[in-house]
Amino acid sequence: MFEPDPFAGRTAVVTGAAGGIGAALAAELGARGMSVVLADIDELGVTRTAAELRERGVRALGVGVDVSDPESVAALAAASYAEFGSVELLCNNAGVLLFGSVADSSIGDWRWLSSVNVEGMLNCLNAFLPRMVEAGGWRHVMNTASTHAFLPDTANSALYSATKHAVVGITLGLRGELAEEGIGVTLLCPGQAATRILDSQRNRPHSFGRRAGEPFGTGVIPMAIEPREVARAAVDGILRGDPLVFALPEFTRGTFRGQVEEMWRLADNALGDRAESACPVGD
Numbered sequence: 001m002f003e004p005d006p007f008a009g010r011t012a013v014v015t016g017a018a019g020g021i022g023a024a025l026a027a028e029l030g031a032r033g034m035s036v037v038l039a040d041i042d043e044l045g046v047t048r049t050a051a052e053l054r055e056r057g058v059r060a061l062g063v064g065v066d067v068s069d070p071e072s073v074a075a076l077a078a079a080s081y082a083e084f085g086s087v088e089l090l091c092n093n094a095g096v097l098l099f100g101s102v103a104d105s106s107i108g109d110w111r112w113l114s115s116v117n118v119e120g121m122l123n124c125l126n127a128f129l130p131r132m133v134e135a136g137g138w139r140h141v142m143n144t145a146s147t148h149a150f151l152p153d154t155a156n157s158a159l160y161s162a163t164k165h166a167v168v169g170i171t172l173g174l175r176g177e178l179a180e181e182g183i184g185v186t187l188l189c190p191g192q193a194a195t196r197i198l199d200s201q202r203n204r205p206h207s208f209g210r211r212a213g214e215p216f217g218t219g220v221i222p223m224a225i226e227p228r229e230v231a232r233a234a235v236d237g238i239l240r241g242d243p244l245v246f247a248l249p250e251f252t253r254g255t256f257r258g259q260v261e262e263m264w265r266l267a268d269n270a271l272g273d274r275a276e277s278a279c280p281v282g283d
Ligand SMILES: NC(=O)c1ccc[n+]([C@@H]2O[C@H](COP(=O)([O-])OP(=O)(O)OC[C@H]3O[C@@H](n4cnc5c(N)ncnc54)[C@H](O)[C@@H]3O)[C@@H](O)[C@H]2O)c1
Pocket: 015, 016, 017, 018, 019, 020, 021, 022, 039, 040, 041, 042, 065, 066, 067, 068, 093, 094, 095, 096, 097, 116, 120, 144, 145, 146, 147, 148, 189, 190, 191, 192, 193, 194, 195, 196, 197, 198, 199, 200, 203, 221
């Protein structure tokens, strides 16, 4: 549904908004006239980030939530509707990253990654979508995947990449389903943004077992773009109703394009082989 200024007077919920890309998304949406619910497992951090936005004149609410817990997400939805009365934009952005080989990864590593990156997104969709569908008017969902869902070689990030493949699959399916309801859906794929994503295990609950080793360090990603650049690209994409937004440093675009083409080359080769073997020699 096209509207010249769909943000004014409407409300966005952004998960993973204590810092990084989520905080930048919340700031960008607030600057463009939206009320914003900032949600994060880091309750102190998200409360602080929301207070900073309020100081800039944005209607902002900070809420502590564990997106992997359906009850916690239901409480987030209740708090959002109680504060602002409606939710028109849902940004499923909370995510965690873990590097390491498949052989060295524990089932706890996988369960933690998928509980946040995949189930967290599903919990939020389940909690918010029924009321969003009923509401009518301009509405949008944006899910944060990663360029890691498009790489031909995901050695040392296979489990993380697998969760982001799931985000791609669910988001594409959702786009078709929600088109009938007039709700737009955008897949955001950042790559190399300067956030604390390498230090994701700061939020890993003990229930998933021992923390994995940190082969790639815990500092800020080097040679990265600023989260606000990701946020601007994402918000512009939402406004245009784009199905897919990539946000990565300019100098990595060529390499990334080559990697995506390599994926298609692998598929193309496999399809070509099959076509040849289906044609008996001499026909
Ligand atoms: N930074 C990058 O280069 C990059 C690249 C590709 C994709 N991404 C994706 O972008 C999204 C945002 O990550 P970021 O880079 O800003 O990292 P970040 O670590 O700065 O932000 C992630 C936020 O999610 C929160 N979080 C973690 N577990 C949670 C849970 N169970 N419930 C609620 N909140 C939780 C964290 O507290 C944190 O504030 C993630 O989905 C990530 O996978 C980032």
